[in-house]
Amino acid sequence: MSRLSIDLHECCRNGRRIDAELNGAIEAACDKRIKTVEIIHGKGSGQLKKRVLRFLQQPEVKARYHRLEKDSKNHGRLFVHFKH
Structure with a gap:
């Protein structure tokens, strides 16, 4: 399994x-050595996206993943990449 997706x-x-949900996805990715987590937050007003980005910028969370990618074709999802 190379990708985990949460909606x-x-x-x-x-x-x-x-x-x-976000903590569970990060934990699962680290435990199962999953390379990418896809977070579907939707387009909407952007408040949920801001909340997800704030969560991912916390120092204890940021230390667990390699990089964050905003999808250029779909503004309603993010990819969190891990280097295990």
């Missing part, structure tokens, strides 16, 4: 659930 549309109004 945050269902939990967009619940901040704790968003953080739990």
Whole structure:
């Protein structure tokens, strides 16, 4: 498995659930040595994307992944790349 995908549309109004989903995806990627996590946040007003980016910029989270890529063709998703 080289890619893990999470969709945050269902939990967009619940901040704790968003953080739990993101933490779970990061943990799974590290444990299973998955190279890429695709985070689907949707286009909308951009508030969910900002929340996801703030979460990923936390020092303890940022230390776990290699780089962050914004999809140039679809502004409603991000890719988090890991170097294991």
